[in-house]
Amino acid sequence: MSPASLDRPLTLALSKGRIFDETLPLLADAGVHVTEDPESSRKLILPTSDPNLQIIIVRASDVPTYVQYGAADFGIAGKDVLYEHAAQHPGGLYQPIDLNIAKCRLCVAVREGFDYEAAVLQGSRLRIATKYVRAAREHFARKGVYVDLIKLYGSMELAPLVGLADAIVDLVSTGNTLKANHLVAVEDIVPISSRLIINQASLKTRAKALQPLIDAFARASAT
Numbered sequence: 001m002s003p004a005s006l007d008r009p010l011t012l013a014l015s016k017g018r019i020f021d022e023t024l025p026l027l028a029d030a031g032v033h034v035t036e037d038p039e040s041s042r043k044l045i046l047p048t049s050d051p052n053l054q055i056i057i058v059r060a061s062d063v064p065t066y067v068q069y070g071a072a073d074f075g076i077a078g079k080d081v082l083y084e085h086a087a088q089h090p091g092g093l094y095q096p097i098d099l100n101i102a103k104c105r106l107c108v109a110v111r112e113g114f115d116y117e118a119a120v121l122q123g124s125r126l127r128i129a130t131k132y133v134r135a136a137r138e139h140f141a142r143k144g145v146y147v148d149l150i151k152l153y154g155s156m157e158l159a160p161l162v163g164l165a166d167a168i169v170d171l172v173s174t175g176n177t178l179k180a181n182h183l184v185a186v187e188d189i190v191p192i193s194s195r196l197i198i199n200q201a202s203l204k205t206r207a208k209a210l211q212p213l214i215d216a217f218a219r220a221s222a223t
């Protein structure tokens with residue numbers, strides 16, 4: 001994909017919230033500080049203490065797109081997002097490091113009292129609501145369970161409560177959201193954490209500037 005313009009600072013794509021918050025300590029370990037908070041400043045391009053590094057704030061699911069097209073040299077995205085992105089755009093992203101941040105797991109969850117095992121054994125065709133269509137399709141195909149997938153963009157926990165779906169495939173961390181909505185996790189699909197992703201052209205043309213940051217991220221995430 002197209003290399004980033006060489007006359008702008010290195011550009012790191014992050015999403016607001018937990019990924020931005022959990023990346024700050026990794027940047028600090030690399031000696032880089034971010035003085036503005038995207039929540040309060042509303043800015044989408046943030047300078048850093050390093051004049052050669054800026055941060056752009058994008059939706060979590062858009063991070064791979066900015067990096068793949070070279071609008072950002074590198075970015076941080078969850079394995080969940082990367083897996084869905086790769087279904088549409090195979091190749092093109094170099095993923096050197098698991099940063100071990102934003103850790104959670106992708107699960108199947110149902111309403112309390114719904115006998116999921118029995119439904120699976122009976123061979124019932126299940127309706128599954130999810131944002132993670134590829135991961136869900138592959139999970140149920142591996143199990144040999146017939147499903148109708150309903151794509152949602154958020155608030156998946158609502159779907160079984162209002163009769164939109166029998167089950168959801170969603171991210172779970174503390175389990176508080178499931179509990180608050182009277183849902184239970186019945187299957188773990190895969191553990192999730194966030195990865196550093198790098199534009200392949202930037203890796204070649206801007207290696208000298210990128211490498212110290214990649215090394216610092218690798219060191220910080222290993223501790």
Ligand code: ATP
Pocket residue numbers: 015016017018019059060061062077078079080081102103104153154171172173174192193194
């Ligand atoms: P978008 O704004 O594109 O819809 P999103 O709302 O999923 O994305 P975030 O909630 O900021 O964005 O999540 C960013 C990433 O953090 C997810 O892709 C996932 O890898 C991870 N994540 C999501 N929920 C949790 C959680 N409860 N605990 C830990 N990590 C999580």
Ligand code: PRP
Pocket residue numbers: 154155170171172173174175176177178
């Ligand atoms: C994620 C996920 C769950 C929740 C699980 O939502 O979609 O709803 O976290 O976390 P828990 O097990 O610790 O309760 P998030 O907080 O990102 O909200 P959003 O997707 O609506 O932004």
